[in-house]
C-alpha cells in the first residue's frame with residue numbers, strides 16, 4: 001500500500017500527497033515506512049513566513065502564489081493552525097482569501113493543526129514538510145503566526161525564513177522580539193502604503209546592517225500585499241538567499257536539528273546536538289541523507 005502511495009506522491013499526484021500527509025499526521029499504519037522511503041534530495045525551496053497576527057501574511061502568500069504561477073511554478077502552502085480556538089476564525093478567513101487558488105492543479109494548500117505539545121508540533125511540521133518536498137513543488141511556504149515559540153521552530157525547517165512586520169513608530173523596532181530578529185533571513189515590511197513606512201524601513205535597514213552575519217545582510221523588502229507591490233523583489237531576495245554560499249553548512253545544521261527533534265519525538269537515545277551534527281556531516285559528505293533512516297540508527 002505504501003509503495004503505491006509513494007509512487008503517486010513522487011509523480012506529484014495530489015490525492016496521494018493528501019493521503020500521505022494524513023498518514024503522517026495521524027501516525028497511522030505505514031507512517032515510518034513512508035518517511036524512510038522518501039527521496040533524499042528535493043529541489044523544493046522551503047520558505048517560512050512568520051509575523052504578528054494581522055501583518056498580512058496570508059495576503060502576501062496569496063500575492064506570491066499569483067506571481068509564481070505566472071512564472072509557471074508549482075507552489076505548496078502549509079498553514080500552521082494555532083490550536084487556540086481564538087485563532088480559528090482568523091484562519092478560516094485565511095483559507096477564504098486563498099480560495100481563489102483552490103482549483104489550480106499547481107497549488108496545494110493544507111492546514112496543519114498544532115495540537116499536543118510543542119515538540120509534537122515541530123516534529124509534525126518537519127515530517128509533513130518532507131512529504132511535500134517529495135511531491136515536486138518548486139516552492140513550499142510554511143505560514144505561522146509569530147506568537148509564542150512556533151516561529152523559532154520554523155527557522156529550523158525552512159531554507160529561508162521571512163519575517164513580516166508592519167510600519168510602526170521607529171522606536172518599536174528596538175523592542176522587536178529578539179527571536180524574530182535572529183531568525184529573519186529576509187524582512188518584509190508589508191502595508192508600506194502607510195505614511196510611516198519609509199522611516200520604519202530606514203530604521204530596520206540600519207538595525208539589519210548591525211546584525212549582519214555569515215556574509216548575509218538581511219534585506220528589508222517593502223511590500224503592499226493587497227496591491228501585489230514588491231512581490232518580484234521579494235522573490236528575487238528569496239532566490240538570492242537560497243543561492244548564498246553557506247547553504248551547504250546550513251543544510252547540515254538544519255538536518256541535525258531535524259534529527260534531534262525526531263529522536264526526541266520517538267523517545268530514542270539521549271544524544272547531543274553536536275554529536276548529531278557530526279554524524280549528519282559525515283553522511284552528507286557521502287551524499288544526501290534520509291533523516292528518518294538516520295534517526296532509526298539511534299533507536
Ligand SMILES: Nc1nc2c(ncn2[C@@H]2O[C@H](COP(=O)(O)OP(=O)(O)OP(=O)(O)O)[C@@H](O)[C@H]2O)c(=O)[nH]1
Nearest residue numbers: 053054055056057058059090190191223224225226
Ligand atoms: N493597507 C494594507 N492592508 C493590507 C496589506 N496587506 C494586507 N492588508 C490587510 O490587512 C489585514 C490582515 O491581512 P491578513 O493577510 O489576514 O494578515 P495575517 O498576517 O495573515 O493575519 P492573521 O491571519 O491574523 O495572522 C487584511 O484586512 C488585509 O486586507 C497592505 O499591504 N496594505
